[in-house]
Amino acid sequence: MSTENSTRIPLSGKGLGAGTATPQTVADLGWRLLEGEVSLPAAVLRDSALRHNLAWMGDFIAAYGLELAPHGKTTMSPELFALQLEAGAWGITLATAPQVRDAYRHGVRRVLMANQLVDRANMAIVAGLLADAEFEFCCLVDSVAGADALGAFFGERGLRLRVLLEVGAAGGRTGVRDPAQAEEVVQAIARWPRALALAGVEVYEGVLKEEAGVRALLRRTLAQFQALRAAGAFAGPRAILSGAGSAWYDVVAEEFAAAAKDPGVQVLLRPGCYLTHDAGAYRRADARIHASNPVARRMADGLRPALQLWACVLSRPEPGRAIVGLGKRDAAFDAGLPLPVLHHRPGTEAPRAAPEHWRLGSIMDQHAFLDLDAGDDLRVGDLLCFDICHPCLTFDKWRHLLRVDDAWRVTGVVRTYF
Amino acid sequence: MSTENSTRIPLSGKGLGAGTATPQTVADLGWRLLEGEVSLPAAVLRDSALRHNLAWMGDFIAAYGLELAPHGKTTMSPELFALQLEAGAWGITLATAPQVRDAYRHGVRRVLMANQLVDRANMAIVAGLLADAEFEFCCLVDSVAGADALGAFFGERGLRLRVLLEVGAAGGRTGVRDPAQAEEVVQAIARWPRALALAGVEVYEGVLKEEAGVRALLRRTLAQFQALRAAGAFAGPRAILSGAGSAWYDVVAEEFAAAAKDPGVQVLLRPGCYLTHDAGAYRRADARIHASNPVARRMADGLRPALQLWACVLSRPEPGRAIVGLGKRDAAFDAGLPLPVLHHRPGTEAPRAAPEHWRLGSIMDQHAFLDLDAGDDLRVGDLLCFDICHPCLTFDKWRHLLRVDDAWRVTGVVRTYF
Numbered sequence: 001m002s003t004e005n006s007t008r009i010p011l012s013g014k015g016l017g018a019g020t021a022t023p024q025t026v027a028d029l030g031w032r033l034l035e036g037e038v039s040l041p042a043a044v045l046r047d048s049a050l051r052h053n054l055a056w057m058g059d060f061i062a063a064y065g066l067e068l069a070p071h072g073k074t075t076m077s078p079e080l081f082a083l084q085l086e087a088g089a090w091g092i093t094l095a096t097a098p099q100v101r102d103a104y105r106h107g108v109r110r111v112l113m114a115n116q117l118v119d120r121a122n123m124a125i126v127a128g129l130l131a132d133a134e135f136e137f138c139c140l141v142d143s144v145a146g147a148d149a150l151g152a153f154f155g156e157r158g159l160r161l162r163v164l165l166e167v168g169a170a171g172g173r174t175g176v177r178d179p180a181q182a183e184e185v186v187q188a189i190a191r192w193p194r195a196l197a198l199a200g201v202e203v204y205e206g207v208l209k210e211e212a213g214v215r216a217l218l219r220r221t222l223a224q225f226q227a228l229r230a231a232g233a234f235a236g237p238r239a240i241l242s243g244a245g246s247a248w249y250d251v252v253a254e255e256f257a258a259a260a261k262d263p264g265v266q267v268l269l270r271p272g273c274y275l276t277h278d279a280g281a282y283r284r285a286d287a288r289i290h291a292s293n294p295v296a297r298r299m300a301d302g303l304r305p306a307l308q309l310w311a312c313v314l315s316r317p318e319p320g321r322a323i324v325g326l327g328k329r330d331a332a333f334d335a336g337l338p339l340p341v342l343h344h345r346p347g348t349e350a351p352r353a354a355p356e357h358w359r360l361g362s363i364m365d366q367h368a369f370l371d372l373d374a375g376d377d378l379r380v381g382d383l384l385c386f387d388i389c390h391p392c393l394t395f396d397k398w399r400h401l402l403r404v405d406d407a408w409r410v411t412g413v414v415r416t417y418f
Numbered sequence: 419m420s421t422e423n424s425t426r427i428p429l430s431g432k433g434l435g436a437g438t439a440t441p442q443t444v445a446d447l448g449w450r451l452l453e454g455e456v457s458l459p460a461a462v463l464r465d466s467a468l469r470h471n472l473a474w475m476g477d478f479i480a481a482y483g484l485e486l487a488p489h490g491k492t493t494m495s496p497e498l499f500a501l502q503l504e505a506g507a508w509g510i511t512l513a514t515a516p517q518v519r520d521a522y523r524h525g526v527r528r529v530l531m532a533n534q535l536v537d538r539a540n541m542a543i544v545a546g547l548l549a550d551a552e553f554e555f556c557c558l559v560d561s562v563a564g565a566d567a568l569g570a571f572f573g574e575r576g577l578r579l580r581v582l583l584e585v586g587a588a589g590g591r592t593g594v595r596d597p598a599q600a601e602e603v604v605q606a607i608a609r610w611p612r613a614l615a616l617a618g619v620e621v622y623e624g625v626l627k628e629e630a631g632v633r634a635l636l637r638r639t640l641a642q643f644q645a646l647r648a649a650g651a652f653a654g655p656r657a658i659l660s661g662a663g664s665a666w667y668d669v670v671a672e673e674f675a676a677a678a679k680d681p682g683v684q685v686l687l688r689p690g691c692y693l694t695h696d697a698g699a700y701r702r703a704d705a706r707i708h709a710s711n712p713v714a715r716r717m718a719d720g721l722r723p724a725l726q727l728w729a730c731v732l733s734r735p736e737p738g739r740a741i742v743g744l745g746k747r748d749a750a751f752d753a754g755l756p757l758p759v760l761h762h763r764p765g766t767e768a769p770r771a772a773p774e775h776w777r778l779g780s781i782m783d784q785h786a787f788l789d790l791d792a793g794d795d796l797r798v799g800d801l802l803c804f805d806i807c808h809p810c811l812t813f814d815k816w817r818h819l820l821r822v823d824d825a826w827r828v829t830g831v832v833r834t835y836f
Contacts, residue, residue, distance in 0.1 A: 036539050039537070040537045040540065095783075096432065096743070098431055098432040102430050115784065116733055116798075119743075119799070120454030121455055149798075149799055168735055171736075173733075173785055177735060312536050313536070314564075315560050315592040317586055318588070325536065329814055346538070365513075366491065366514065367592070380534075380567075381536055393783070396747055396815065418817070
């Protein structure tokens, strides 16, 4: 994979060190985060946690005999795509045509676009990539109008687009709600035999919050898949059955594992947040998975938070308040505010655990308000490390993230393309 | 100003047309948004509204005899910085050292950094820029620790840093809370005469929500400023007095206008969101300003929303629901969800006003849920144009925004550097 490793990083933007570098030479520069050699706030990826999470998910997926198509919209980072493909992922899942184009530009050649492809400019982007016969691609369809628009567009260009029927939950997001809607869409796809190929069935169960509902949706999806398979509706040697966001992948694995025993079926799971994990919703999901899933229970400890933010205390204007240089421009805030986990005073040996009662009370665009006790020893210039509560909306605040070793020395940089 | 207009846009990322282009040649390509020539979702800036807002704020500031240092953190776009400087802005306000570096790299030579400068890597960034004698810069200080750290760092390098004393509100963000704290900080600055120069006083009133409190804070700031001026504490021929975010700039103008009559005083106002405005908090502020400020009352209509988002209907899975290809990755959602204002069906003449009852009920990373009536005529493939409710957190979701004329033809592209 070409990941443009020789591209010069112009040191534009935030969270980088001084000087200039390329992704390959960043490690040689040896920026030490704790020594004031990185502009804060900075987003870091702990190498040890990334390696652990990659191995953990690889083992989990292998235990069920499934394949991993990790959602790339989480990170949109070619270096992290490469890491996952090298660890055995089938391909990368993406959410939009521009995301697919950027992944392709950085060497990804197998993409499941887990979204409808509707507007003409986005169809044109995909059509441009399909000119490469080595590029393997499929996207979703859930309406007759969508199937007809794709059929007309790709037919005119002499291209054949592989599509998955999307199954959805009542009251949920995209996807057909019942077998009658499914049948209409499948018939529409069949009206464009030269332009469209039905390659399988897809579901996103993450819109649901309760396990019983998730299992019911997955079983309805599986029944739809088996009915279409029995009717010979799928093109190609292997039909795709795909589900799983980052919260319910264990349940999807349990429900779809039997189908994967059929050599004519390929089950693709799409969690994306496992790679960096978090200290919010996915930590709670991880606890549930380890309590209930038999494979996870046999494995060592679960996923580890790999994505963290470092920031500096800018002001101590009142005894119970510190103002930190970290804001909505730097961290997800929709699923819980960043959580302070380490406190470091430059010049001292190593960071210490932040007291449990230190919590962000609120956050503005470029500042966060930390509540603490009047007597707490936290000074202007001290550094704080935060866990985050939503990887996707943290990644898209950064164009560069730093890979760091366990001593917080920078070992590399990854770029994002949002 | 060099704004790298010949830089090739690689057509990486979202919200652009097909092909390749440079900012200068985008207009020649003539992408027509309504004809499916722009990948959706896309963020657009309406030229006519930008021009109106620039002129409006220029007239307002001139009427009070003040100067404008618009906050650049809102847009972080060199093209939009240039537009404001060409329209007469004194300089650009910024929030962080990396923002300052990027503005400098694109030709900005006068910066008020409306933030504390604390960590060493950020000081190093600023020190690097101060090597250019033509670069005019100041930042804030609100603590003895901060003043001493700056004094030591810049003194070691033989540089003199201009600083403003930051005044803050009790229970608010950064800034000294009372004259005793102010005196301590001023004395600390005075201990580093070769490294630090006290250039004035700054306040950010936007943390307060009520006008009476805002006026009280501004009067305390003015009193602090006048006391320091009477004591000869300021270096340089003109002392800076600066306030104003985008919600209370009228009140700041009223309170600080008298001070600006003194030729030894320079009053800098820093609103940033006026340029694009919004349909949320700033529209409400605009209504208040036009109801109460005598200068605004004499002027024509107020600011206009210039930043809008176009997106495509991806799915109509249920009669009362449409799924739109627009998400938290594309729009601010912390101060109100995007508001649908126009509905366009490709192939028809022109967009029509969206019905009042069309509202987003919720939003996910890449999708929005539009609630409508079962009989409403909205189809898969239709386009919707949205007003936004917070410019800052919308801008930072885009690396390119398209400038458009009133027929939605693309006339240019602006880049952002977050």
